[in-house]
Amino acid sequence: MTSDINPRAEQYRELRDPMRDLCAQFDSHYWQAVEAEDAYPEAFVRALTDAGWLAALIPEEYGGAGLGLTEASVILEEINRSGANSGACHAQMYIMGTLLRHGSAEQKARYLPRIAHGELRLQSFAVTEPTTGTDTTKTKTFAEKRGERYLVNGQKVWISRVQHSDLMLLLARTTPLAEVRKKTEGLSIFLVDLHAALGHGLSVRPIRNMVNHETNELFFDNLEVPAENLVGMEGQGFRYILDGMNAERILIAAECIGDGYWFVDRARAYAGDRIVFDRPIGQNQGVQFPIARAYAAVRAADLMRYEAAGLFDAGRPCGPEANMAKLLAADASWEAANVCLETHGGFGFAAEYDVERKFRETRLYQVAPISTNLILSYIAEHVLDLPRSF
Amino acid sequence: MNIIVLVKSVPDPAAKVGVRDNKIVEDGLAWEANPYDENAVEEAIRLKEKYGGKVTLITLGPKRAEETLKKMLALGADEGILVSDPAFEGSDELATARILAAAIEKAGGYDVIWAGWTGVDWNQGIVAQAVAEYLGVPHVSFVTKFEVNGQTARCETEVEGGREIIEVDLPAVLTAMQTLNEVRYASLKNIMAVKRKTIPTWGAADLGINPAEVGKGAAHHHLMKLIPPPERAAGRVLKGAPEETVQELVRALREEVKVL
Numbered sequence: 001m002t003s004d005i006n007p008r009a010e011q012y013r014e015l016r017d018p019m020r021d022l023c024a025q026f027d028s029h030y031w032q033a034v035e036a037e038d039a040y041p042e043a044f045v046r047a048l049t050d051a052g053w054l055a056a057l058i059p060e061e062y063g064g065a066g067l068g069l070t071e072a073s074v075i076l077e078e079i080n081r082s083g084a085n086s087g088a089c090h091a092q093m094y095i096m097g098t099l100l101r102h103g104s105a106e107q108k109a110r111y112l113p114r115i116a117h118g119e120l121r122l123q124s125f126a127v128t129e130p131t132t133g134t135d136t137t138k139t140k141t142f143a144e145k146r147g148e149r150y151l152v153n154g155q156k157v158w159i160s161r162v163q164h165s166d167l168m169l170l171l172a173r174t175t176p177l178a179e180v181r182k183k184t185e186g187l188s189i190f191l192v193d194l195h196a197a198l199g200h201g202l203s204v205r206p207i208r209n210m211v212n213h214e215t216n217e218l219f220f221d222n223l224e225v226p227a228e229n230l231v232g233m234e235g236q237g238f239r240y241i242l243d244g245m246n247a248e249r250i251l252i253a254a255e256c257i258g259d260g261y262w263f264v265d266r267a268r269a270y271a272g273d274r275i276v277f278d279r280p281i282g283q284n285q286g287v288q289f290p291i292a293r294a295y296a297a298v299r300a301a302d303l304m305r306y307e308a309a310g311l312f313d314a315g316r317p318c319g320p321e322a323n324m325a326k327l328l329a330a331d332a333s334w335e336a337a338n339v340c341l342e343t344h345g346g347f348g349f350a351a352e353y354d355v356e357r358k359f360r361e362t363r364l365y366q367v368a369p370i371s372t373n374l375i376l377s378y379i380a381e382h383v384l385d386l387p388r389s390f
Numbered sequence: 391m392n393i394i395v396l397v398k399s400v401p402d403p404a405a406k407v408g409v410r411d412n413k414i415v416e417d418g419l420a421w422e423a424n425p426y427d428e429n430a431v432e433e434a435i436r437l438k439e440k441y442g443g444k445v446t447l448i449t450l451g452p453k454r455a456e457e458t459l460k461k462m463l464a465l466g467a468d469e470g471i472l473v474s475d476p477a478f479e480g481s482d483e484l485a486t487a488r489i490l491a492a493a494i495e496k497a498g499g500y501d502v503i504w505a506g507w508t509g510v511d512w513n514q515g516i517v518a519q520a521v522a523e524y525l526g527v528p529h530v531s532f533v534t535k536f537e538v539n540g541q542t543a544r545c546e547t548e549v550e551g552g553r554e555i556i557e558v559d560l561p562a563v564l565t566a567m568q569t570l571n572e573v574r575y576a577s578l579k580n581i582m583a584v585k586r587k588t589i590p591t592w593g594a595a596d597l598g599i600n601p602a603e604v605g606k607g608a609a610h611h612h613l614m615k616l617i618p619p620p621e622r623a624a625g626r627v628l629k630g631a632p633e634e635t636v637q638e639l640v641r642a643l644r645e646e647v648k649v650l
Binding site for chain 2: 014015017018021022050051053056065067075
């Protein structure tokens with residue numbers, strides 16, 4: 001009998017089993033080859049898309065599976081648990097949420113079925129700018145209305161998967177900061193057709209980075225966006241973005257949980273097999289205690305993840321829980337990554353063990369999509385009523 | 391086109407199977423669809439996609455086999471029927487085929503019936519052909535390629551050292567080889583659709599089968615003893631100078647292992 005260190009593995013078996021079957025076809029060799037070539041895991045993303053997994057959150061009326069966030073989170077958890085990295089495609093699952101919640105009936109009918117079907121990839125969202133970081137209301141990229149179109153000028157950074165997307169959402173100021181009553185007003189969201197935009201006002205410069213993750217700098221130079229591509233009401237874009245953040249945090253937390261279990265699994269297997277001084281290294285408390293502690297942290301974070309996802313699915317406020325789930329899960333996966341690397345000793349640094357790759361990948365969750373410190377600020381200010389620190 | 395697929399639930403081929411009291415130990419054993427049956431289901435779905443119609447899966451087995459049936463339904467089949475009755479337990483291959491044939495008749499009209507070429511559990515490869523006999527339709531085994539031409543079908547099959555091309559009248563029973571196709575992944579939509587499906591269970595009474603004529607009591611052959619394969623003995627390392635060890639190796643291969 002194969003025992004699973006995740007006691008919830010029996011829950012959502014109907015999702016976990018087929019996900020595990022699919023992910024098993026993309027094994028260690030596959031991911032190492034993709035990594036070695038710095039390539040996009042196209043075959044993996046295609047298989048996920050064709051089987052409809054990335055359309056989990058799209059309502060059935062638009063051709064998706066209409067699942068809840070808890071179930072969607074299980075899907076991403078299993079991707080990371082398998083040794084893969086959801087980062088290549090998770091955004092296809094949730095970026096459409098902005099369109100779903102705030103797009104016009106015509107926009108939804110036009111795009112959502114094709115996104116659900118996998119014909120169109122909407123997995124980029126251009127928000128962050130070089131000089132504003134998380135201070136989103138200071139967004140400088142400006143979209144000026146000229147008749148039936150907007151002219152966009154500005155710059156974005158850390159915009160992922162642009163080269164593997166057909167569509168991108170863009171946040172831009174439509175009213176200058178100096179002219180709005182509240183700084184959160186005057187920001188708008190646009191749907192950008194990347195094929196039409198590239199070379200016609202949009203240029204993309206890839207950023208080489210610590211992991212095999214396609215992310216870019218974007219430069220907008222009089223990019224024309226049809227007025228019909230405005231999502232929701234002009235000036236309300238900031239609110240629309242906030243709407244999607246809790247979902248994103250819960251999904252990312254689940255990816256961290258998948259990583260956490262992967263690291264603990266690998267660490268315990270290696271500690272049990274590796275014989276030094278005539279006994280398995282896992283017999284030493286100095287080796288086993290950190291693994292046990294990391295496991296406990298993953299389990300605890302997983303509880304917060306399910307709590308947050310449950311609240312979200314019930315339509316109840318879940319900001320604190322979603323943020324804490326992301327914080328705890330990212331910390332737990334990072335602790336597990338360290339322990340796993342430590343347990344493997346020198347072999348942990350060898351690419352063929354996958355540990356160093358996953359180690360680098362899970363490190364990102366401390367920083368993106370929201371840094372740990374900003375979550376702590378959120379908890380201090382919004383949950384504990386402490387004075388705002390920035 | 392109405393297509394019926396016979397699906398068997400078998401122990402995970404990768405699992406280590408234990409034996410106790412002349413039975414395999416089922417505790418903790420994972421059950422899956424017989425791998426060749428997956429190819430059969432895939433082919434059936436491809437036929438439906440091409441010609442329209444319906445794919446019905448039929449599984450004979452205990453209640454737990456329903457999970458296997460659901461997994462196969464998630465590939466895109468329309469209906470699943472579990473054929474289950476305590477009276478069926480211990481049926482031999484002929485009785486199994488009789489029960490399945492009765493279930494196929496009850497399921498209604500069919501144009502094609504698919505099954506895997508053998509079950510990886512007992513590896514008999516008998517049932518599908520016997521089903522064809524009971525139904526009075528032709529069968530073609532070991533199919534690696536299948537094309538429908540009106541009322542007939544062209545089948546390529548594997549034979550020792552070559553291939554055979556067979557034209558068969560429809561309806562017919564066909565058995566699938568692994569090379570017939572590549573099995574798709576279950577899609578999320580189908581997985582969710584399966585949750586809404588009800589899987590009827592048909593017993594002896596539903597099929598008009600006399601319990602005395604099937605099951606262990608009516609079997610023509612009986613399992614006398616089930617013996618697990620012997621544990622692999624530890625290997626032997628020959629030590630010494632190459633001249634001596636080579637001589638000893640040749641001697642051992644000749645006299646002990648008797649392969650030379």
